[in-house]
Amino acid sequence: MKRRLQALLLTVCLLAGSFSTACSNEKKKEALNIIDDNYRNYYEIFVGSFYDSDGDGMGDLQGVIEKLDYINDGDDKTDTDLGFNGIWLMPIMPSDTYHKYDVKDYYSIDEAYGTMEDMEQLIEECHKRGINLIIDTIINHTSASHPWFIEACDYLESLPEGTEPDVAQCKYVDYYNFAKDKSGIDTWHKVGNSDWYYECVFWDQMPDLNLASENVRKEIEDIASFWLDKGVDGFRLDAAKEYYTGQVEKNVEVLSWFTNYVKSVDKDAYIVAEVWEKSDTIAQYYASGITSLFNFPMSQVDGRIGKTVLGIGGDKSFTEAVESIDSKYRAQNPAYIDAPFISNHDTTRVAAQYAYNQDQIKYAAGLLLTESGSPFVYYGEEIGMASSGKKDENKRLAMYWSDKDKTGIANDPVGADKVEQKFAPVDEQMEDENSIYNYYKKAIRIRNTYPEIARGTIQVVTGITQENVSALTKTWEDDSIGIIYNSSSEETKVSLKDMGMEKMSVCNYLTVDGSEITSSKEEIKMPPYSIVFLK
Numbered sequence: 001m002k003r004r005l006q007a008l009l010l011t012v013c014l015l016a017g018s019f020s021t022a023c024s025n026e027k028k029k030e031a032l033n034i035i036d037d038n039y040r041n042y043y044e045i046f047v048g049s050f051y052d053s054d055g056d057g058m059g060d061l062q063g064v065i066e067k068l069d070y071i072n073d074g075d076d077k078t079d080t081d082l083g084f085n086g087i088w089l090m091p092i093m094p095s096d097t098y099h100k101y102d103v104k105d106y107y108s109i110d111e112a113y114g115t116m117e118d119m120e121q122l123i124e125e126c127h128k129r130g131i132n133l134i135i136d137t138i139i140n141h142t143s144a145s146h147p148w149f150i151e152a153c154d155y156l157e158s159l160p161e162g163t164e165p166d167v168a169q170c171k172y173v174d175y176y177n178f179a180k181d182k183s184g185i186d187t188w189h190k191v192g193n194s195d196w197y198y199e200c201v202f203w204d205q206m207p208d209l210n211l212a213s214e215n216v217r218k219e220i221e222d223i224a225s226f227w228l229d230k231g232v233d234g235f236r237l238d239a240a241k242e243y244y245t246g247q248v249e250k251n252v253e254v255l256s257w258f259t260n261y262v263k264s265v266d267k268d269a270y271i272v273a274e275v276w277e278k279s280d281t282i283a284q285y286y287a288s289g290i291t292s293l294f295n296f297p298m299s300q301v302d303g304r305i306g307k308t309v310l311g312i313g314g315d316k317s318f319t320e321a322v323e324s325i326d327s328k329y330r331a332q333n334p335a336y337i338d339a340p341f342i343s344n345h346d347t348t349r350v351a352a353q354y355a356y357n358q359d360q361i362k363y364a365a366g367l368l369l370t371e372s373g374s375p376f377v378y379y380g381e382e383i384g385m386a387s388s389g390k391k392d393e394n395k396r397l398a399m400y401w402s403d404k405d406k407t408g409i410a411n412d413p414v415g416a417d418k419v420e421q422k423f424a425p426v427d428e429q430m431e432d433e434n435s436i437y438n439y440y441k442k443a444i445r446i447r448n449t450y451p452e453i454a455r456g457t458i459q460v461v462t463g464i465t466q467e468n469v470s471a472l473t474k475t476w477e478d479d480s481i482g483i484i485y486n487s488s489s490e491e492t493k494v495s496l497k498d499m500g501m502e503k504m505s506v507c508n509y510l511t512v513d514g515s516e517i518t519s520s521k522e523e524i525k526m527p528p529y530s531i532v533f534l535k
Helices: 002-014 061-066 116-128 147-158 214-230 248-265 279-288 304-309 316-332 358-368 436-449
Strands: 042-045 086-089 132-137 188-190 197-199 234-237 270-273 376-378 457-460 469-476 479-486 492-495 506-510 523-526 530-534
Touching (some): 061 116, 116 132, 116 214, 132 214, 132 270, 214 248, 234 248, 248 270, 248 279, 279 316, 304 358, 316 469, 358 436, 358 530, 479 492
Parallel strands (some): 042 086, 042 376, 086 132, 132 234, 234 270
Antiparallel strands (some): 188 197, 457 469, 469 479, 492 523, 506 530
């Protein structure tokens, strides 16, 4: 009722003259309306580069704790945080590499990041602030230094010639894919001086697990239970399409098994998997019943968001793609939650994707943060951090907190190149109302004010004549919101009557240059790269 009264008052103001500013939302912001469910705004953190609490040059879990109030301070009455209510931690378990996707022990914390007590404290502090915490979980492979693999290889090397392995003597030979006669195949590598080979799709130091093994599945179930008991709210599954490379049905079965088990332990647990494929294939994976899959077709500069920002294919194809993809995924899993993103630790950073064009960087964020589901934002994306080339280390540079105060700033990963940052650090952008940071902050606040943005049933608006203008409505429970996009670098006027939206009025907006939206009874004047919300 309060929101409807605010909308009514705003409508009266807008009708008072031929054009009047629709900026009352800037003077008196609507109250947040955050729903406690699995629709969340996620912030992805590479711990080693985020914040260093002890001055050793390595980001750590205590550093994440120190910066939780930057992400979300847990007080809806303040306006000092970004408003994320979900965190995805990249791998935190012991590993021989900086990226830690080669796990040596699924039940511990890498000592470079801290201790299990630190992790328990982080979980507790997240929950105090209403933040759900999910962790990267790698079940496709382990490290070659994992005790399972070491014992299996030692056993195979000790076998007399012509003797077949016996799981009764060494159960771990069933944990990986071992075979003979694989010489010369890129994905198979020799076990020491034996005539046995092990499968390894990514790297010879990350042997693939045998996910057909009941023993392996029991180990994975125990691992999932351990972390759920610790209080984590779910899992991000790495490389899900490589469980059985090129075999969608088998991969779907693995996801179905894992999802069903996790839900049997905690029905509210959130699971999101990486399936780097096109929408038709991703839709097949939703048949597993998994909560979310990353929406790769929308991501990066050659995805639908990027093409819209760059004016490739026309703006209307963005809203049409949003509706079409939603229909495909929902047909396979009606309860699915989309997981859109623009960039992550494997891709070029957003700022580099748009050649450091600040308006386009902001508008891409606006498109992302008006999508349905649970959007994921990569740390530093909110300040336009730079990356360079294809080297992974260059995509995981130290968070750019300040030029003046070096406290907590971690070292870049070993092997990273010197990459110049094009935009100001966090502390400076927080003071600039037109910064990339404050655009993200406002977009997230709007999302946290109108829950139908994330949850609503999508309906594309037709009857739009302007090029580079599109619109849709989203309806959830008894509330609907209209969203109009101007993807042009020019100002444009849109007719609400032509769109059939004349009964709605402006309730909020996003502009890349800080300019205000003006509106009459039936027309809205939209600045370049602007997004208008109507109730």
